[in-house]
Amino acid sequence: MVKRIYIREEYCMGCRLCEVHCLVQHSKTKNIIKAYKGEYPKPIPRIIVEEKGYVSFALQCRHCEDAPCLEACITGAMYRDKKTGAVLCDEDKCIGCWMCIMVCPFGVISRNIEGKKIASKCDLCVGEEVPVCVKNCPNEAIVCEEEK
Template sequence: MKKVYVKEEVCVGCRLCEVYCITSHSKYKDVLKAFKLQTQRPTPRIVIEENKPVSFSLQCRHCNDAPCVKSCITGAMQKDPSTGVVICDTDKCVGCWTCVLVCEFGAIIRDVNNKVASKCDLCAEAGEPACVKNCPNEALVYSEGGISA
């Protein structure tokens, strides 16, 4: 399964991954419209960790044995058996935050606008994650086997 990997040595913490994540999950799918016209913007599904000079983005690892799926009391967190992608069905999510507590990577975020869990879905409809596609330094890589030197 393809996943997003981070090359922290080239990440400058510009947060464009967040901007494009928000844009790709907005109703407009356009940066300016998403930020100027959409009154309630989506929560970015990526977290930027910074401790200068090191910075990197953090997103769901889509674990094989996903603790968030196992702990979800409503079945909102599900692993797609054909793709391996862990998704959150926001219609089923009750905002108990159990998934946030059990994620050892800190990759699940509380979407305070909608009071549900929010996490990377690898931009499933787009084919390639928006964060990877728009990273100016190519600090994010979408691949099957990690980062090659």
């Protein structure tokens, strides 16, 4: 069964700790202080908190069943992991053409221009039991559950 990340915006308090932890998880050192203060290229989070008034919620790649980014990728960098169903970006193959960004209906792929230009997106924290945004959300506003 594919696990998905679900958002409960009624409990998102907008602290953006998910962004902090996502950034650290995708840094070289995976050390929160070094990731913020010492790394270049500066890591960027792959989850974004959207806010308007008191409504806020975290958003990251939905790993669509019918993912337009897969179709749009010209180098085959964007691929689907057969086991987890996650849509992943092979950064070695990515050339930073950003077609994926153009076609993404959720706007959750971002440009990473800190080093080599690549597309940056949620990888469901490969290797982690639970994605770090889920694990570290203080109010359980991001949950990882079997697909509903």
